[in-house]
Amino acid sequence: MTNSICRWGFLGSAAIARKNWKAVHLSGNGRVAAVASRSVARAKKFIDECSAEVPPSEPTIAMESYRKLIESPNIDAVYVPLPTGIRKPWVIAAAEAGKHVLCEKPIAINADEAREMIDACAASNVQFMDGVMFDHGERIQTVCNELIDQKSIGTLRRIHSHFSFPSDDAFAESNIRANRELEPHGCLGDLGWYCIRFSLWLAGLELPRYVSARTLESLGEDPVPGEFSGELFFANGLSATFYCSFLSGNQQTAIVSGSDGFLTIDDFVLPFLDGQTHWATHKHDLQIDNCRWNFRKRTSDESADEYAAGESNAQEVNMVRRLAAAAIENKVDTRFSELALKTQMILDACRRSAIADGERVSVPPL
Numbered sequence: 001m002t003n004s005i006c007r008w009g010f011l012g013s014a015a016i017a018r019k020n021w022k023a024v025h026l027s028g029n030g031r032v033a034a035v036a037s038r039s040v041a042r043a044k045k046f047i048d049e050c051s052a053e054v055p056p057s058e059p060t061i062a063m064e065s066y067r068k069l070i071e072s073p074n075i076d077a078v079y080v081p082l083p084t085g086i087r088k089p090w091v092i093a094a095a096e097a098g099k100h101v102l103c104e105k106p107i108a109i110n111a112d113e114a115r116e117m118i119d120a121c122a123a124s125n126v127q128f129m130d131g132v133m134f135d136h137g138e139r140i141q142t143v144c145n146e147l148i149d150q151k152s153i154g155t156l157r158r159i160h161s162h163f164s165f166p167s168d169d170a171f172a173e174s175n176i177r178a179n180r181e182l183e184p185h186g187c188l189g190d191l192g193w194y195c196i197r198f199s200l201w202l203a204g205l206e207l208p209r210y211v212s213a214r215t216l217e218s219l220g221e222d223p224v225p226g227e228f229s230g231e232l233f234f235a236n237g238l239s240a241t242f243y244c245s246f247l248s249g250n251q252q253t254a255i256v257s258g259s260d261g262f263l264t265i266d267d268f269v270l271p272f273l274d275g276q277t278h279w280a281t282h283k284h285d286l287q288i289d290n291c292r293w294n295f296r297k298r299t300s301d302e303s304a305d306e307y308a309a310g311e312s313n314a315q316e317v318n319m320v321r322r323l324a325a326a327a328i329e330n331k332v333d334t335r336f337s338e339l340a341l342k343t344q345m346i347l348d349a350c351r352r353s354a355i356a357d358g359e360r361v362s363v364p365p366l
Contacts, residue, residue, distance in 0.1 A: 154260030186224030
């Protein structure tokens with residue numbers, strides 16, 4: 001690093017990259033210096049369209065190859081939104097070139113490939129981080145503190161998460177998320193990754209002992225999971241279930257049950273468009289009066305102030321700001337690579353269980 005601004009290079013022009021273009025602009029410690037795509041024209045089109053909404057502080061260069069961007073001395077960090085099936089060699093190349101890496105999820109085909117990528121980053125002392133934005137929001141930290149440390153709903157017993165959206169008729173034919181070669185994990189990789197990650201946070205980042213999972217519906221000519229459910233079993237009696245789908249309506253809900261109550265979040269992945277992120281804790285009392293048996297509702301609505309300062313403190317902005325800080329200060333936080341690898345390991349176990357029709361599959365230690 002030569003100054004206090006991290007110079008980002010984007011490998012590809014995926015739709016999610018537009019959100020991160022804006023996040024980098026708002027971060028205060030980074031700028032998008034270059035974009036590489038399958039052609040210079042494609043990269044330039046992406047730059048022009050993003051610049052029309054969020055003008056860069058300095059011109060962004062369109063490059064004709066991923067390799068040229070990675071090898072550029074004018075790039076400090078690389079954002080990799082390429083499809084999972086072709087991601088590994090570019091992550092490793094970026095690491096070997098001394099670039100810090102923000103990688104979209106799922107990070108790899110399997111945990112062995114994920115380890116190769118993470119080990120390459122460790123060998124070059126560069127930050128590796130996956131693109132789970134809610135890791136960097138204030139809410140997940142506050143909720144974990146409230147539930148795990150303060151035990152606001154007693155001993156945690158059960159976690160349930162649901163992330164889905166309804167695909168259109170052309171999805172199975174034209175969307176890469178239904179393409180086994182590019183995105184072999186289907187909805188499990190695209191949506192279930194967040195559900196698994198949420199459960200990991202609430203389990204204190206501890207791996208489950210074993211999992212049981214099923215593919216409920218497949219999509220595509222060479223099928224990938226289109227609808228998937230899984231159950232995770234932890235050593236302390238805590239269990240977690242999740243459902244992810246390309247076939248159900250928009251939903252991103254989470255329920256955490258404890259011995260004394262439960263917590264609900266209606267938007268655990270991508271917060272609703274309003275001023276604050278919310279959750280609610282519930283401790284309903286059963287009241288018995290002769291023949292009348294009723295629950296009395298006791299609910300406390302809570303919120304985090306992470307959006308009080310506007311978009312500049314949104315979770316995606318915090319994510320790119322944190323990786324840029326690692327690059328600027330040359331301080332690698334291995335917690336994020338560990339989180340990514342653990343998520344991949346659980347995903348792999350879920351796939352093995354689904355192939356075995358729900359058979360319990362052990363999750364190996366890290």
